[in-house]
Amino acid sequence: MEEKKTREIDLLSLVIKILQEWQLLCKFCGVAAVIGIIVALCTPKYFKADVILAPEMSSGGLGLTDNLADMAANFGIELGGKSSMDAIYPELYPDIFSSTAFIMQLFDVPVRLKDDNTPRTYIEHLEKDQKVPFWTYPKMWIGELLKPKDPMADGKGNKDNYKISRKDADLCDAIRNAILCTIDKKTSVISISVTDQDPLVAAILADTLKQRLQSYITNYRTSKARIDYEYYQQLTNAAKEDYEKSRRKYAGTSDATTNVSLRSVELKLEDMENDMQLKFNTYTNLNNQLQTAKARVQENTPAFTVIEAPIMPYRAASIPRALIVLIFIFLGGLCDALWVLYGRKWYGKKKSGNSK
Numbered sequence: 001m002e003e004k005k006t007r008e009i010d011l012l013s014l015v016i017k018i019l020q021e022w023q024l025l026c027k028f029c030g031v032a033a034v035i036g037i038i039v040a041l042c043t044p045k046y047f048k049a050d051v052i053l054a055p056e057m058s059s060g061g062l063g064l065t066d067n068l069a070d071m072a073a074n075f076g077i078e079l080g081g082k083s084s085m086d087a088i089y090p091e092l093y094p095d096i097f098s099s100t101a102f103i104m105q106l107f108d109v110p111v112r113l114k115d116d117n118t119p120r121t122y123i124e125h126l127e128k129d130q131k132v133p134f135w136t137y138p139k140m141w142i143g144e145l146l147k148p149k150d151p152m153a154d155g156k157g158n159k160d161n162y163k164i165s166r167k168d169a170d171l172c173d174a175i176r177n178a179i180l181c182t183i184d185k186k187t188s189v190i191s192i193s194v195t196d197q198d199p200l201v202a203a204i205l206a207d208t209l210k211q212r213l214q215s216y217i218t219n220y221r222t223s224k225a226r227i228d229y230e231y232y233q234q235l236t237n238a239a240k241e242d243y244e245k246s247r248r249k250y251a252g253t254s255d256a257t258t259n260v261s262l263r264s265v266e267l268k269l270e271d272m273e274n275d276m277q278l279k280f281n282t283y284t285n286l287n288n289q290l291q292t293a294k295a296r297v298q299e300n301t302p303a304f305t306v307i308e309a310p311i312m313p314y315r316a317a318s319i320p321r322a323l324i325v326l327i328f329i330f331l332g333g334l335c336d337a338l339w340v341l342y343g344r345k346w347y348g349k350k351k352s353g354n355s356k
Contacts, residue, residue: 036328040324047313048193049202049203049313050191050308051193053304053305053307102216105212107122109208112200113129113200114198114199126174178194178195179194192213200312203312206310207309207310222300225293229297232286232290246276253269
């Protein structure tokens with residue numbers, strides 16, 4: 001108990017010692033407050049827009065078993081076993097967002113500012129509308145001086161599908177840090193957030209990301225079904241054309257031999273009729289498979305329920321400026337305490353040592 005009381009008295013004496021020089025404390029806190037105000041005013045605000053989606057979960061629709069089951073269904077046979085899993089499941093959506101190919105598609109997204117309706121692309125917004133704190137200028141200048149020359153920057157470099165310009169790579173990194181996609185593993189709910197200095201740009205880009213993700217997943221989920229549909233469409237069109245040619249040929253021959261009663265002519269007409277019937281059956285069967293493929297495209301198209309739509313935020317997501325000033329005032333008071341308790345004594349010893 002005595003040891004604890006001694007510590008409390010020592011701490012109280014330190015506080016009293018600091019407060020005895022309250023004028024010095026006010027100076028430290030005042031200078032720190034001025035610096036804090038400058039930093040707060042020069043620090044750009046950032047706004048965050050959110051989108052929350054609930055995707056439709058699928059356990060099949062892409063395997064060979066499905067195709068066999070659909071083919072058997074045309075003949076009235078029901079086969080089980082539709083259990084193939086999607087190769088792209090919700091846990092991989094954040095990786096899609098961070099891929100360079102996906103991010104570069106956002107360069108040309110049309111956006112507009114909250115206070116300026118002039119249309120511009122997202123990459124133009126990043127290059128021209130972003131505010132940069134003054135203390136980052138030296139780092140930028142040094143980086144530009146030390147940065148090696150980019151052969152693709154002046155358009156003279158040879159085009160290479162495996163290379164992008166250093167400028168585009170830096171913009172991709174900036175966008176990658178501005179967008180975020182998270183998945184709730186329990187509910188598979190997708191949360192998309194976009195951070196930007198302009199609140200309207202953040203909302204527009206969040207809505208664009210929602211649409212791009214839906215299109216990306218829809219194209220993947222329906223790719224096999226759309227290929228099958230296009231294939232059966234070609235076969236059906238060719239079968240229909242063959243059937244119509246056979247029908248016109250049979251009708252022309254039948255009209256030309258109306259008054260002819262030769263057995264050879266009858267056999268020829270019978271063969272032509274059988275050939276026409278076979279082509280009609282082929283066309284009918286292919287048309288049924290075409291309709292099945294068309295229905296499969298719709299069946300494999302995923303549905304997304306929008307739980308929270310993107311809305312322009314009015315409150316900044318960055319640190320409030322008042323809090324920045326308070327942090328600097330606290331640091332000023334801390335510096336004053338260190339100077340009064342330790343710094344002045346150390347400086348006096350060092351000065352007296354140098355004088356000797």
